[in-house]
Amino acid sequence: MSQTQSQSIGQSAQNAVQARLEYSPPAGLLDESRLADGTVNPAWRYLLDSVDNLGPEALRKREQKARRILRDDGATYNIYGKPGSSSASWELDPLPYVIDSADWSNIEAGLIERSELFNLILRDLYGPRKLIRHGALPPEALFGHSGFLRACQGIKMPGEQELILHAADMVRRDDGSMCVLSDRTQAPSGAGYVLENRTVMSRVFPSLYRDSHVHRIASFYQRLRLKLSSLSPSGDIPRIALLTAGAQNESYFEHAYLANYMGFPMVQSGDLVVRNGFLWMKSLDGLRRVDVLLRRVDDELCDPVELRADSQLGVPGLLEVVRTGRVVLANPLGSGVLENAILLKYLPDISMQLLGREPRLASVKTYWAGDDRDLAYIIANIDKLIIKHAWRGSGQSSVYGGDLDPAQLQALQARIQGQRYQYVAQEKVGKSYTPTFNGNGLEPRPTLLRTFSVATDLSYTVLPGGLTRIGTSTDGQFISMQEGSPSKDTWITASEPERAPIQGPTPETLRFSSEPVLDSLPSRVVENLYWMGRYAERAEASMRLLRTVFVMLNGEDPISPEAQRILLHTVSEITHTLPGFTNATPEQLADPEEELMQIVRDGNRVGSVRSTINSMLSAADESKELLSTDTIRVINDLRDALDDLDADLAGGLAFAPEEALDPLVTALAGLSGLTQESMIRSVGWRFIEMGKRIERALQTVATVKGLLTEVSGEMEQVTLLTALLTSMEVLITYRRRGREKRDIELGLELVLLDSTNPRSVIFQLERLHEHLVELPKADKGSGELNEESRTLLEASTLVKLTRLPQLLEARDGQRQLLARQMTQLAELLREFSRLINDKHFDHRIGQHQLVSSFGGAGSVLAGSASAAPISGATGSIAPVPEGGS
Known part of the structure; x- marks a missing residue:
């Protein structure tokens, strides 16, 4: 054998060794994958052998696939102070945390007991307070604690369990037992991330997941849904809603994810109102009674009247409705008192008094x-x-x-x-370690487990698994999601396959979704869909015109200063980045690069491309629970393209800036295609389409007015008409029809009057009419037209009665009739938008009936008083509206 062959075989052997993923934690480290004698824990053997056989490269690819799925699902965890940063992405380690069934059964029993104990404590602290009277808890520990809400004294919930959801953070001790570090009882977060982690892992490692005989978790969420339904005070089909603090909340993704999974509308404080002693949701069909509220807002923020006065996240008067038993909150207001760390000192004595024994699960000293x-x-x-x-x-x-x-x-x-x-x-308390993939190999990381229990009719059911969080390094013991700590899926493994629970709707859960979809949509969500459509179309129209201008400025045939002035003025008018080029000097018009770059990438400038797309993304975030996975994927593509915008524009006008806009335009076109081809023709779809059609009509009108109002020389006229037709994507059609007509008259016909052109004004007005008659409160069958129908009819008539030769008549260098008609048409479109906003989002128009959960009527309130107005802007170019994005 030659020396070269010998070296080659040696290198191959070395590569084979390097391709393994053997795990050897340091001696003396409390590692859960190892027994006390250093041998592999049998519960971990199959997992470690499997990833060892995969090797680092294959595991790296699985990790990348997991990240793509998380990205496509829009899984994020908002790190405060770093909004929109890459660190907000949800991080999942490809190796799960494994616990065998025998070990878990002891943990589960301890958690059930702990939930029962905390339930009894909650009932006592807001009831007879025997714990204080008998000396098990000092009065200062309760009355001096900010989580104790005196206003909640005596409030009762249906059934024996006051505490509906309970979460506990635990670590493994040297003796193998679990120690509880803290409890979460106000609005325990993390259950949605558990579900997302499990979904991802079962897709990335389908065979490993199946062969590991992992306990299923779907039944826990079904239990939660059944429990919430049983709490309804109405005794009929309940309306359950999930109350979120909004898109800026750290765990907003899981709020939307849980609402989607369980079929609940997700509401914010502005979506709810207290009237006539009940809690109502502002829906498109008026006010709908809410029976049960699964809240993700802390206690003191839920009612600014009786609790924290400066809260913007609560509903005025909510506590009084809870007090009368007409709405039930899970968890109940005041349950934050159980997060009192002082309780852990006295918990053994409290348990002896309430249960007759000390807790099975010890708490941190x-x-x-x-x-x-x-x-x-x-x-x-x-x-x-x-x-x-x-x-x-x-x-x-x-x-x-x-x-x-x-x-x-x-x-x-x-x-x-x-x-x-x-x-x-x-x-x-030192934390135990578990194997974690660092991109190249396996290393031990400190581990913290949070798991959840939900009340049943008689006791509690524990989620078979939980949210495992790990340290960012091997050395540090500090674990915090706000510091970017990754997560793990938690696998409770059985010795034999577990029978899979029913994944689809059961007879008990089918009735929860029997109400019409319309009833379960808060007005705010649909308003955000409407503005999402408007901002998407606004951004696309702006970029199409900007691309055309970039190409013309860099073209082989130079354009005249007069044509360049009109083009640049129109850019400022269309984007509304005023004053911009409208008062620029001749020198600035001759060298427009700096202003054009700002119009594209200055996120702090209202009307810029970046600002408009950010507004669209904000609106999408606020209506996230209604968006499909494909839609969220396209939205993430937009975010990525926006992040790359500055680098792509670094060369300025000299380096084809239109190409930097192409990915954004393509993503917006994909979003538009998804709404057309993949979205159910629900009321949400109609509003996103209406927003799109209104904005497209407004942008077309503004472009026509900007480019064609002034009478220019023949060469300038050709340049401006070409810019119009190119930005409207009808230049090829214009050339094909040029045998019959030419010049501006044919161009105007295509963009104003051609009902076969999906970008013409008349096309938009016809689609708006189709959507309008299908909206709620459309006054079908009524002989008298409502105000929005009148406005739309007036706009359509104005366009249809247009005589193109008259529009093109010029006087004093201006086409005055064209300018007046475009101005009038824009005013009608803005008025139509305002009427839609007032009637369907702000509920200012007409009478609104209070409808109970079973369809009965309450008193009738005037529309202007039935709901606090959502301050959404309705102009054709508007900043991000509060509550509208």
Whole structure:
């Protein structure tokens, strides 16, 4: 054998070794994939052997596939202070966290017991308060805690369980048992991310997932839905809604994901109103009664009347409706008191009093500065303890004393002694480690598990799995989603296959979705679809004109200064980036590069391409629960293209800037195609189409007015007409029809009067009429036209009665009749938009009947008083409307 062959075989062997994914954690590390003697935990063996056989390259490809799925699903976690950054993407490690069934059964029993215990504590603290009277809990621990809401005293919920959802954060201790670090009881987050993680992992590793005999999780969400339905005070088909804080909330993605999965409308505070002692949702068909609210807003923010007065996320008067039992909230208002870290110190005694035994799941050792002996211990050992505020919503972060210098420790000690009832200290609990893929190999990372339980008729059901979070590095023990900690899917594995639960609707759940789709759409969501359509069309029209201008400015045949002036003026008018070129000097008009680049990429300038697309993306975020996966994928393509815009435009006019706009135009065209070919012809589709048609008509009218009002020389006229036809995509049609007519008359016919041209004004007006008659409150069969029908008819008549030769008549260098008619047509379109907004979004027009969940009528209120107006802008060029995007 030659030396070269020997080296080749040696290299191949080395590559084969490098292609494996063997996992060897350091000795002495508490790693869950290893037993005490260092051998592989049998629960982990199949997973580790499988990924070892895959090798790093194959696992890297699976990880990339998982990231693509998460991106296409729009999975994000908003990191405060970094909106829109790449760090907001949801991160999922391709290796799951594995727990076998035997181990899980003990954890599950402890969690059920803990949920039952916390339910009893909640009922006692807002009821007889025996725990305080019998000395199990000091009164200062309750009454000095910000989470205790006196206004919620005595409020009762149907059934034995007051606490509907409970989440616990746990870590594995050296002895193999689980230790609870904290509980979440106000609005526990993470269950939606669990579902998304499981969906992704089952697609990325279908065989591994199937052969691992992983417990299914779908039944947990079915239990949740059934429980919420059983809470309805109306006794009939309930209307359940999910209350979110809005698109800027850190876990907004999971709010929309859960609402979609369970079939609930997602509402914000502005979508709800209290009238006649009930809670109502502002829908397109008037006000609809809400029976149950699954809230994702903290306690004190839910009602600005009785709770926190400066809250913009709550519904005025909500607590009074809850108090009367006419609406049920899950979890109930006031349940945040259970997140009181002081409870952990007294939990063993509380459990003995309420259950007759200590909890099966231990809690982290906790010291309360309000206790004299605990205070002395905290001060003496502050450098070995984690100090935290007893109230999680205090805005103060936990701090480890060992990380502070002497001056900082002294300041912390003074703060604790000055507000001793507000501080607790906890032992630093080391976290166990699990194998994690770092892109090249496997390494141990600290691990924290959050899992969930939901109330049933008699007790609680625990989610078989949970949201596992891991550290960002091997060294650090600090785990926080706000710091970008990745997640893992959690696999509870059985020794034999588990029977898959019914995935589709069951007879019990079918009735929940029996109400018409229209009833379950808040007006705000549909308004955002409408503005999404408008902003998408506005951005596309702007970019089509800008591309045409870029090509003409860089073309082989130079255009005259007069034609360039009119083109640039029209760009400013169309984008509404005024004053822009409308008052530019001749020198600025001759060198327009700086202004044109700002019109494209300046996100702080209203009307710019970037600003308009950002407005469209904001509107899409606010209506996310109604968008398909393909639509979200195209929206993510838009975000990516927008992120690349600055780099693509770095060369300015000299480097074909029109090509930088191509990906954006293509993505918007794809979005338009999806709405046409893949969207159900529901009321949401009609409003997104109406927004699109109104905006396209307005943009066409403005372009015609800008390019053709002034009478120019023959060469200028050719340039301007070409720009019009190119931006409207009818230049080829114009050339084909040129044998019969030529010049501006044929161009105007194509963009104004040709009903076969999908970009003509008359085409838009005809489509608007078709949508209008299908809207709710369309007054079908009525002989008298409503105001919006009158306005649309007037606009259509104005266009149809047009005589093109008269429009083209010029006087004093201006086509005055053309300018007047385009101005009048634009005013009618804006008026039509305003009427649609007032009637369907702001509910200002007509009478609105209060309709109960079973279709009965309550009192009739005037439209102007039935709902707080949503301040949406209705002009043809508008900034992002509050509540409208």
